[in-house]
Amino acid sequence: MEDQELEAIRRQRLAELRAQRGDAPDEQQNQQEAKQRESEMRNSILAQVLDQSARARLSNLALVKPEKAKSVENYLIQMARFGQLGGKISESGLIEILEKVNQQMGKQTIVKFNRRKVMDSDEEDDY
Numbered sequence: 001m002e003d004q005e006l007e008a009i010r011r012q013r014l015a016e017l018r019a020q021r022g023d024a025p026d027e028q029q030n031q032q033e034a035k036q037r038e039s040e041m042r043n044s045i046l047a048q049v050l051d052q053s054a055r056a057r058l059s060n061l062a063l064v065k066p067e068k069a070k071s072v073e074n075y076l077i078q079m080a081r082f083g084q085l086g087g088k089i090s091e092s093g094l095i096e097i098l099e100k101v102n103q104q105m106g107k108q109t110i111v112k113f114n115r116r117k118v119m120d121s122d123e124e125d126d127y
Contacts, residue, residue, distance in 0.1 A: 003044075010040060046073060049080045053091040061098070072101050 014033065050058065062069035075097065079085050089097070 006040075006044065042073060042077060045077050045080055049076055049085050049089055050094065051088045051090055054089050054094040057091055057094055068098075068101065068105070071105070072097060075101060 014036070017032075018029075046055065046058070058069060058072065061072070072094075076085075076089070
């Protein structure tokens, strides 16, 4: 029943988009529809494999680091397609996956402070 409602919402949204962009070329419209279908497919797969708290964490990550969230999403979708997931992933399970992705990416955030020498007002008076 959930899939039927989702499909109805998708059709309605597509109809609204078509009405708003009545003068867009067919090829561009087809590309946009394909992107939208891909996005909806990704979201439906993620909704099936993640519980509510894990989806919330992933969406928060997407706000801060979209490239990392995309790689985690790709990893989860790949695991789901190959049947490597036993059930819905909880927030703690997602945290473990995030740690694995962090290790694979190998990037570490380094903060460097570039301190500039500040002239003292007493030093300026000496001519």
